[in-house]
Amino acid sequence: MSYFIDVILPIPLDKEFTYSITENEAIFLKPGMRVAVQFGKSKIYAALVTKIHRDPPQVYEAKEIEHILDESPIVTKEQLELWTWISKYYMCTKGEVMRAALPSAFLLESETIILRNDKISIDESLLKDDEFLIYEALQYQSLLRIQEVINIVSKKNVLPVIKRLIEKDIITVQEEIYEQYKPxxxxxxxxxxxxxxxxxxxxxxxxxxxxxxxxxxxxxxxxxxxxxxxxxxxxxxxxxxxxxxxxxxxxxxxxxxxxxxxxxDRVQFQGEIQDNFKTLNEYQLKAFDEINRSFQQKRVCLLHGVTSSGKTEVYVKLIEEVLVTGRQVLYLLPEIALTTQLISRLQEYFGEKLTVYHSKYSVNERVEAWNNVKEGKSKAQVVIGARSAIFLPFVDLGLIIVDEEHESSFKQYDPAPRYHARDTAIVLAKMFEAKIVLGSATPAVETYYNAKEGKYGLVTLNRRYGNVLMPEINLVDIKTKYRKKQMTGHFSDTLLEGINDAIKEGEQVILFQNRRGYSPVVECNTCGHSPQCPNCDVSLTFHSHKNQLRCHYCGYHMAMLQQCMACSSTELSTKGFGTEQIEKELIALFPEYVVGRMDQDTTRGKYGYEKIINRFEQGEIDILVGTQMLSKGLDFRNVSLVGVMNADNLLNFPDFRAHERSFQLMQQVAGRAGRTKKRGRVLIQTYNPFHQILQQVSVHDYTGMYKDQIEERHQYKYPPFYRLIKITGKHKDYNKVNNAINWFAKSLRNVFNENVLGPEFPPISRIRNQYHKNILIKIPQGQSLAKTKGVIKKMQLTFSSIKEFSGVRIIINVDNY
CATH class of the missing domain: 1.10.10 (Arc Repressor Mutant, subunit A)
Known part of the structure; x- marks a missing residue:
């Protein structure tokens, strides 16, 4: 009697594939185990079993599996359910979800091994140069891998050479699969x-x-x-x-x-557990009780607590309650930078029960964390991590906390699956009948709308811990300051005075500039030419530390120019400024103080964040300059002044969320000031101090901002009233992508009429030598989301069969905001 299994392969194909197995294998195998299977002519993959059955495939003959890789399932039933939901909702394939979800050590792929054929004698004079090099190398070693062949012949594409040698019977090729995880x-x-x-x-x-x-x-x-x-x-x-x-x-x-x-285990807790949990003040206790009351009716609760109101202590109390029942807790954070600071705080409470999971951990460390969670070990009762922690194999999840839920870092933009960790967490909580707390000082407009409409519970915490006053926010009009010659570099006299006063009193300062590098544009004073990236439609950013011009999209870099590429003039000047330039100016203005910088360039290593945060916490750094990493819920006790260098480049951005994001970012950065006894101070430099959003930031008016934004969203048909799906076409040929996407938009307009926006090229229309063109579909509340997606899928199938559009890649991004 024949037995079969359905498997997911870690490749972007929409369906599961069927392979044949023996009766003994059918008895042993369970869904969630991996098997090595051959796919295509010779490639071997580690595929994941989803179903064991006796129905042979109709269209093709099922191949046999190579061998079984696991003794027990590595993926749970709930995970497979979640993968199915993600692939349907975010319109991607299960293979893409599998690639994102599993640690790379589990995604075994075969490697091509090249062996010498000893059975025939070879006339060396008939071999071409590159063939001879490979043949000669095989005289000295028994086998070669593809990368070694690339190095020997100094070519990237070695397949034609290998093909010729196979045809001449000089070599044989086989596939080898190997485990990556080593305990x-x-x-x-x-x-x-x-x-x-x-x-x-x-x-x-x-x-x-x-x-x-x-x-x-x-x-x-x-x-x-x-x-x-x-x-x-x-x-x-x-x-x-x-x-x-x-x-x-x-x-x-x-x-x-x-x-x-x-x-x-590679990651172990070393240190003392402190039993003295912080006692909650009356406002935190009230919030804690209200959350528990809201959980009786609703699964999701939004905790809207102002910055430094002690939300973490409320979370700790909630976690403590769940741990008593023996269930697991997932604590999601938007940034790895935040986990480093929070881990040490939570370890004081939970010690060995805490497991950390994020992309800066090595492959082996992630496999160990995965296994500990799956086995429900006590050392993995509380899991803290960035968005990928949503994919861990929980066995009994009782509570999910999504801290700073408004953060855009929870959304994955590339590659697929383009999921949002907050929304996925809500679905995951439903599967386990767990509760979920969304916490933020500046909730996303959609979340706050759901809470106001009664879909989620809403608890507010509007007193800072220790009754510290909210920071005093002042707007500095730099247009007037420039006119009155009261600017030194990029600093107004008000900001310099504030920095001086704070440091003299032994306090620390944070300066925020949402752009890394030294200067975004280098321009020739004679002809106005500025060096552009050859692969993208952007000007190169100057990094003075390495004396380089770099592209922040594709990583292209070149040495800083000595003369203009267009007219050979040596008169080159820099326009705009980034964190590096601010750091350099500060060192010149305050030579006796220590200036630190926290951006993507300075936090590349595994412990990059930790080193800077620890130095700042211990008072080794007086002034810290940074990008938006600084705004994410970090807790510094001694910061009395926060400066925003330029608020305007946040506000003037072509996106329906620009104003909401600007408010959130400035409010969060401001929240780093005055977190203990003394009231903090925030100075925001701007050319337009009368801008509505800046006025609302200055008086901490979240509800005013929400009302304005929700009215605009209603008027212009944006979320939460309409759902959005963004479709992007990519190709290196401008005309091809233009014609293809115009056809796609026309077809969509026949069905969805005026709810299709575009097609249009984005502000940066070429990235990595690929032209992009976008279509935006708005889905009203009454319209079926599943049917809409079905129509788009059908059109995508028709599109892929049109010969003249071949090679144009279509990317679908559901809830692209």
Whole structure:
């Protein structure tokens, strides 16, 4: 009797594929286990089993699987349900979701191995140069990998050469699949069983008088054993006895010591747990009780608490309640920078129960975190991480906290799946019948609307912890300051005075500029030419630290020009400014103080964020300059002044969320000031101090901003009243993408009429040598979302069958905001 399995392959194809298995394999296999399968002519993938059945495929003959890779499922039933929802809602394939969800160590792909054919004799004179190089290399080593062949012949495309050698029967090719995850093994030692009795031990010690180093190692081993009951590491014994690994090896060889290995987790908690949970003040207690009351009727609750109101303490109390019941907790944060600061705070409360999961962790560390969560271990009861933590294999999820829920970092833009972690978390909570808290000082307009309409619970916390006053926000009119010559570089006299006063009083300052690099534009004073990126439609940004011009879209870089590329003039000047230029100006203005910078350039390493945050917390940095990383809920106790260098480039942006985002960003940055006893101060430099949003920021008027925005959204048909789907066409040929997307828009307009906007080229229409053109579809509340997506899918199928549009890539982004 035939048995079959359906599997998901980690490739962007829309359907699952069927393979045949034996009866014994059918008994052993379960959904969520991986099997190695051949797909195409020779490629082998690790595929994920979703179903075991007895229905053969109708269109093709099922291939047999190569072998089974797991002994138990690595993916749970709930995860497979979530993947299905994501692929349907965000209009992507399950293979793309699988690629995003699994740690890369689980996504095994085969590697092509090239072997010499020993069965035939070869006339070397008939070989071309590149063929001979490969043939010669195979005389010295048994096999070659593709990357090695690329290095040997110094060509990127080596497939034609390999094909010629296969045709001449000189080489054979096979696929090899290999595991990437290696558990961490630690070496331990103990006394050999021969010397476990005292009678055997005395003569041994007497015989070692001539080997004092070996004797010292043994004495230290006894001392360590007396102190603690846990196993003794080789590294620890070497350190304590001031010895070397050679001495240990000699003792093992003589069978005096016995060595063994134990597997340990790479990430472990070291430190003391503090039992003294902070007591909540009356406002936090009230918020805590209200959240629990709202959970009786609603699954989702929005905690709208002003900056520094102590939302984290309320979360800790909620987590504590869930842990008592033995269920798991997921704590989502928008930025890795935030996790570093929050981990140390939460570890004080939960110690070993905490697991961290984000992209700066190594592949092996992520696999271990994955396994701990799946096995429901106590060390993974509270999981804290960035958006990818939503994909972990939870077994009994009781609570999800989405902190700073308004943040755009929760949305994945590239590659697919283009999911939003906050919305996905709400679906995940429903699957486990768990509760979910969305927390923010400046909630997203859609979330606040849902709370106001009664879809979510709403709890407000409008007092700062310790009754500290909200920071005083002043707008500085730099247009007038420039006219009155009261500017020094990019600093107004008001801001310089504020920085001076704060530092003299031993306090710290944060300056916010939402642009990294030194200067966004380098321009020739003679002819006005500015160097552009050859791959994108943007000017190159000058980075003075490396004396380079860089493109922030594709990474292209070149040395800073000495003369204009167009007219050879040496008169070059920089326009605009980034964090690097602010840092340089500050060092010149305040030479006796320490200036730090926090942006993408300075936080590249695994502990990049940690180092800067720790230095700032310990008072080693007086003034910290940074991009929006600084606005994300960081808690610095000694900051009394925050300066926003230029508010206008946030406001004047072609996006329906520009004003909402500007308000959120400035309000969050302002929230870093005066978080303890003294009232903080915020200075916002702008050319237009009478702008409605800036006026609302200055008086912390979130509800005023919300009312304005919701009216505009209603009037112009934007979320939350209409859903949006953005369709982008990409191709290196301008005319091809233009014609293709015009056809697509015309077809959509036949169905959705005036609810189709575009097509149009975005402000930056070419990135990485690919032209982009966009269509925006607005879906009114009464219109079926599923049917709309069905129509788009059908059109996409028709589109892909039109020959003249071949090669144009269509990208669908649901809820693209």
């Amino acid at each position: 961490k093994m630690v070496r331990y030692v103990k006394l050999h069983p021969n010397y476990s009795k005292e009678a055997a031990l005395r003569p041994l010690l007497d015989s070692m008088t001539r080997a004092p180093k070996q004797r010292e190692v043994l004495m230290q081993l006894f001392t360590l054993q007396a102190k603690a009951t846990k196993p003794i590491k080789v590294s620890e014994l070497i350190k304590q006895s001031n010895s070397t690994s050679a001495v240990i090896k000699t003792l093992i060889d003589k069978e005096i010591l016995d060595e063994y290995h134990l597997q340990i």
